[in-house]
Amino acid sequence: MPSVDSNSYVHENAQAPPPPPQAPQHFGFGAPQGYAFQYSQCTGRRKALLIGINYFGQRGQLRGCINDVRNMSSYLVENFGYKREDMVILTDDQQNPMSQPTKQNILRAMHWLVKEARSNDSLFFHYSGHGGQTKDLDGDEEDGFDEVIYPVDFRQVGHITDDEMHRIMVRPLQSGVRLTAIFDSCHSGTALDLPYIYSTQGILKEPNLAKEAGQGLLGVISAYSQGDLSGVANNIMGFFKKATGGEDAHARAVATKTSPADVIMLSGSKDDQTSFVLPFPYLTYYLHIT
CATH class of the missing domain: 3.40.50.12660 (Rossmann fold)
Structure with a gap:
């Protein structure tokens, strides 16, 4: 943890975290291995x-x-x-x-x-x-x-x-x-x-397209049971969009962002x-x- 009087990581007590590693880091399990980032040492402006x-x-x-x-x-x-x-x-x-x-x-x-x-x-x-x-x-x-x-x-x-x-x-x-x-x-x-995107446990979260598509299908069934034809149409569109387009969107985001x-x-x-x-x-x- 940096102190008020310094821009660098310092060990003021036994509970202070160590400085971050200086080598390039990968994003974790599930991320493409070709991508890496570099931690800041927080010594600059x-x-x-x-x-x-x-x-x-x-x-x-x-x-x-x-x-x-x-x-x-x-x-x-x-x-x-x-x-x-x-x-x-x-x-x-x-x-x-x-x-x-x-x-x-x-x-x-x-x-x-x-x-x-x-x-x-x-x-x-x-x-x-x-x-x-x-x-x-x-x-x-x-x-x-x-x-x-x-x-x-x-x-x-x-x-x-x-x-x-x-x-x-x-x-x-x-x-x-x-x-x-x-x-x-x-x-x-x-x-x-x-x-x-990481969970609070530090685990990289991957899109669960099957789950999301299944939720969309439940929406179709629910709308139909209530006689909501416009809701059926909207949920069907969302169902196919998540089932077919989510994976491409995630790959595009990884490649460009x-x-x-x-x-x-x-x-x-x-x-x-x-x-x-x-x-x-x-x-x-x-x-x-x-």
């Missing part, structure tokens, strides 16, 4: 982008997102050696137009976060706000939907897709750069389009789930074990 949107005066207004950002900012400064001057904070309670979480400002800040990142740097991204899904257009989603986040002005300029966030914040990273991302939003399980950098993402919900409010210590618990 630290930068953070924190976004919290309460959507004041809008339908679906939230209450705790700005407070999440304030807590996360303090947590990073007090425990991980981040400096305020190396943070960009976008919240919709600020008067400065450049600090508003508009789509333009968010995209600009994402580019800033990864600009000139080098091996052993530590980058941190936090988003707290509304999330959703939209139709996948490039065939890399097993369920047929891209995950999105909603800027404060999304009703005027639209959302930001996981494809775009991956292109800006993950694809440019070289081997040995650490990016830790937290999405506290609905439908955020794969919000960065990282192709490898695997990064040599040290990228970790924690989400508040699966792609098909909505979020509920969690106390801040829940997030700190997961940060301590990564």
Whole structure:
């Protein structure tokens, strides 16, 4: 665990974890052996982008997102050696137009976060706000939907897709750069389009296409039994889509979205789930074990 006064891993007590290995690492059992990533030693520069949107005066207004950002900012400064001057904070309670979480400002800040990142740097991204899904257009989603986040002005300029966030914040990273991302939003399980998903036991999770297709078939039967013909049609389409397209989508994601950098993402919900409010210590618990 890095100390407040140093950007490196230090052994302040017997419980401190050892430094990460310096050799290239594979993604674990089940991942293609031709792909590898490099851990960051966290000895370089630290930068953070924190976004919290309460959507004041809008339908679906939230209450705790700005407070999440304030807590996360303090947590990073007090425990991980981040400096305020190396943070960009976008919240919709600020008067400065450049600090508003508009789509333009968010995209600009994402580019800033990864600009000139080098091996052993530590980058941190936090988003707290509304999330959703939209139709996948490039065939890399097993369920047929891209995950999105909603800027404060999304009703005027639209959302930001996981494809775009991956292109800006993950694809440019070289081997040995650490990016830790937290999405506290609905439908955020794969919000960065990282192709490898791990269980809480550290086991690489592979898509269970047979199970998913079977669930779709149960949906067909359920809709038919209730006389819902439109539901039958929709569930049949989903059944064939999962049975035939999921494997191709997963292979495409692995081939196009695997990064040599040290990228970790924690989400508040699966792609098909909505979020509920969690106390801040829940997030700190997961940060301590990564």
